[in-house]
Amino acid sequence: MADEKLVNMIRNTFSLYGLVISRKLSVSLAKEFLNIEENEREIWLTQIAEQVLSQDLNDTHVTIENLQLAIQEYIKPNTLKNAETVLNVIDVFDVPRIKYDLSKKKFVLESITPDLYAEAQYKSTIFKDRFELLWYRTLRHELFIPPMLGERKENWIELIPIEYLLSESKEGNVYVMGLLSQLVEGQYYLEDTGGSIKDGLIMECSIVIANGDFHDGVLYVKNLGFPPAESSNNARVDFGNANAFGGQSEFSLKLSEKLKTYEESNKDGMIVFVSEMWLDDKTVLRKFKTMLEGYSEYPPIAFVLCGHFLSFPAKSSSGQKLVEGLKNLADIIMQYPDIKRDSKFIFVPAINDIGSPKILPRLPLPNNLTEDFRNNIPGAIFATNPCRIQYCTKEIVVLRGDILTKMCRNTLHFPFQGNIYDHYAKSIICQSHLTPLSLPMLPIYWKYNHSLQIYPTPDLIVTADRFEAYETVYSNCHVINPGSFSKNDHSFKVYVPALNLIEHCAIPKDIDV
Incomplete structure (x- = not known):
């Protein structure tokens, strides 16, 4: 029988936190506390009440589920919840739409009903949505906030509609x-x-x-x-702990202390980015095998392999060649059991790869062509283009498209000072969009313009382009291009999330195996 004095202490403690716990639950909890030293019970009780309070409660009444979760959190504080994924590859067709709500005077999240071939009305809203996002983002920048009544503010800029x-x-x-x-x-x-x-x-x-x-x-x-960039932290204020990046979790995993601890404990963890991974090219496969040999003792978190996956334009034989190339790649991976077991292989198709129209966002490679590879390599993930990758608290966006080349070709005023990739990074981050081009230059699905937006700004943007390899930083966001693995000395990029570090790597010519 539970101690009545202990039952009353439980109910009174929860009451101090504004919580209501039934007598039945209080008695059950009191019985559990009989196994705890008397001088430690008050500490336990306080911690459990605080854990309950930190949960997303619908009302003040405590349920048995609330208590069980609170006890688990207190006993095993570093245990990840089901939605707290260490690595998650996010289909951009599922990401929420960000829209400014005039009545609430803040950005809000909206879910989108799937529809690739939407009605014409969505075409007319593409640039309207882009403009409104940047307009309201800019109006809350320090330079553009009007002075308060009676306040004198120098250097204030008034934007006039x-x-x-x-x-x-x-x-x-x-x-x-x-x-x-x-x-x-x-x-x-x-x-x-x-x-x-x-x-x-x-x-x-x-x-x-x-x-x-x-x-x-x-x-x-x-x-x-350009409109001024907004820091990621400022942009997230409107969303609170809601997940604006996409994925399984209802809450933003960027705020997860457990994932941050996990991330910092894995200081050697790395993600490898390779572009133009020609699976029908024997030299490319041989060089990739050399790469796996180098990483065999310390398997990376993931290999992100970007298209094109064949060395020739799509034609009738492309399907069979891709299946053969994936089989050859699987045979190589299976030679390294630790890598096969521990690493993910994420495939991001180029716009000209087989299986989908030349429109962004692009669907993954067809399931019927990748089935055997997925059966042989458990860590295989065939993603959309672009795709989003969440690793612990880091947010990564990967786009395979020759966007820098297109922007240079269509720019009305070409900048002759500074590095062109620095200008490019500034352009896409200030525009909060991966492809700030007209529709004739780069077609997109009208209803999925929001999936190409990069707001709030992620930690890393990978724009796999035919341009030479580069890396730069703008507004605390790394922007990198791994370069063409098949053409540029088999170069690739490595990202170390725990250190937020980028490394440029290449396979030397003199160590072919």
């Missing part, structure tokens, strides 16, 4: 934000959701902030720049 600029016949020096578009051939306009004004330069379909003199419906631009 184009609709207001036109309707009020305002003239003189102004700052406006809009989408650069060529409404008339050879004449560029700056558009927002309410109107458009003529502009003079730079990159079509980028959203920019223009400063200049406005006269007679024409903006004579003095300065043109």
Whole structure:
């Protein structure tokens, strides 16, 4: 029989935390406490009540499930919950849409009903959604927050909506934000959701902030720049502990202390990124075998292999060649049991790989072609392009597409100073979008524009491009290109999550096996 004094102490302690526990549960808990030294019971009880309070409770009444979870958390604080995945590869067709809610005055998450071939109305909202995300993101930047009543604020910039600029016949020096578009051939306009004004330069379909003199419906631009980037921490304030990145967990795993502890304990853990992994090329497979040999004693967390997976354009024989290439790759992996057991193999198809239209986001390689490989290699994951990877608290976005090349080709004003990949990193992060291009330059599924957004900014963006290998950092986000494994001296990139470190590697020519 439970001690009545102990039962009352339990009920009173929970009451102090604003919680209501039934007598039946109090008696059950008191019986468990009889096995604990009397001088330690109060400490246990306080910790369990705090654990219950930290749970997402619907009301103040404590359930048996709440108690069981609280006791488990207290006894084994480093045990991961089911949704706290160490490694999770996220299908971008399942990521939530981020939208600004005017009534709540903050960004919110929305689920999307799957539909690849959506109605035409979704095409018209692509650039509207991009603009609104950047508009409301910019308005809360320190430079653009208006002064409070009675406050004097220097260096404040007032962004004027184009609709207001036109309707009020305002003239003189102004700052406006809009989408650069060529409404008339050879004449560029700056558009927002309410109107458009003529502009003079730079990159079509980028959203920019223009400063200049406005006269007679024409903006004579003095300065043109991107909306300022927003730090990842600031962007996450609106979402609280909600998961904006995607995946199984309802809560943001970036905030998980247990995953952070796990991540920091695995200081040697690494993720290898390889691009242009030609599975029909004997030299590529031989070099990859050399790579596995080097990692055989310390298997990486994952190998992220990006397409193209064949050395020739898609044709009638592509399916059979891909199956043969995957079989040869599986035979190589099975020679290294530790790697086969411990490492994941994540395949990200290029836009020209077999099995899907040349539209982003791209579906994974077809199941019927990859079935044998998945049966032989338990760590195989065939992902979308782009895909998202969550490793502990790190958020990674992988895109296989020649986006830098396309942006250079279509830029109205090419920057001649600095590294081009630094400009590229700034462009996609300030635009909060992986492919800030027009639809003719790069088709996307209208309803899945949000899956190409990178907001909040992740920890690492991998843009596997035909461009030479590079790495740079902008707004605390690493942006890397592993380079072409098949063409650029069999180079690849390695990411060490615990240290947030990037390493450039290559297979030397003189150690072929």
